[in-house]
Amino acid sequence: MEGFGALHIDQWIAAIPPLAVYLTIGLIIGLESLGIPLPGEIALVSATLLTLHPSSAVQWEWIAVAAMTGAIVGDSIGYSIGRKFGKPLFVWLGKKFPKHFGPNHLATAERAFERWGMWAVFFGRFIALLRIFAGPLAGALKMPYAKFLTANALGGICWAGGTTAAIHYLGEAASHFLSQFAWIGLGVALLFGIGVSLFIKHRAGKAHVSTEDTAIEAADKH
Structure with missing residues (x-):
């Protein structure tokens, strides 16, 4: 039964069309970068x-290419939308989707842009909140497109390429080293990915607290 189950899983995985995986990844990340909250x-x-x-038959290099393309194209479309509709768009989104686009989320993203400028777009690729806001907010704040595109492309390449690689x-090294326990290698890889994500969120949280303290100090001076 164990051999049959393993064979069944192998056949199912082998039947997944690689092109469908690449297109799906590109679409999910593109929509997330455009401003739609998806688990990219x-x-x-x-x-x-x-x-x-x-x-x-899926190759990680093509997953990286699909993710990079989705990130850059999605952010650029989001930038165009934000530039056309401006901040009223975020007010409307905040009323419709307060969990993702509430005033606090917008204020945090705006402070990040005020503090880091185009680098908020670059580092925003690694932070879930800014990954959704970066494109539309950069457009609404009238960031020059050349600066935005540079930061957007570099961020997309580093995030997608670095994460997949x-x-x-x-995972490949762990699987080879623990060849008799192949799934342990996959588990190690997954834990690594989760660990990197949590570390980035921790750093983002510290940055968020820092910007809030700065805002409070500025308000007290006035």
């Missing part, structure tokens, strides 16, 4: 883990 990071990690299975090679 989870999708990217899950798809990369798929490349570690010997029966899978790290997870793939770490």
Whole structure:
């Protein structure tokens, strides 16, 4: 039964069309970058883990390319939308989707842009909140498109390429070292991806507290 189950899983994984995986990843990350709250990071990690299975024809390099493309194109579309509709768009979104676009979320994102400028777009690729806001907010704040595109492209390449490469090679090394426990290698890779995500969120949280303290100090002076 165990052999039959493993064979069944192998056949199922082998039957997944690689092109469908690439297009799905590009679409999810593109929509998230455009401003729609989707789990882009989870999708990217899950798809990369798929490349570690010997029966899978999916290649991590093409997952990275799809993710980079989705990130850059999605952010650029979001920038155009934000530039056209401006801040009233965020007010409307805040009323419709307060969980993701509430006043506190917008204020945090605006403070990040005021403090870091174009680098908020770059580092925003690694932070869930800014990943959704970066494109539309940069457009609404009239950031020059050349600066935005530079930061957007660099952030997309570093985030997508770095995440897929790290997870793939770490998982591959772990699987090779623990060949008799292949799934442990996958688990190690997944934990690594989660650990990186939590570390980034921790740093983002510290930055958020710092910007709040700065705002409070400025208000007290006035």
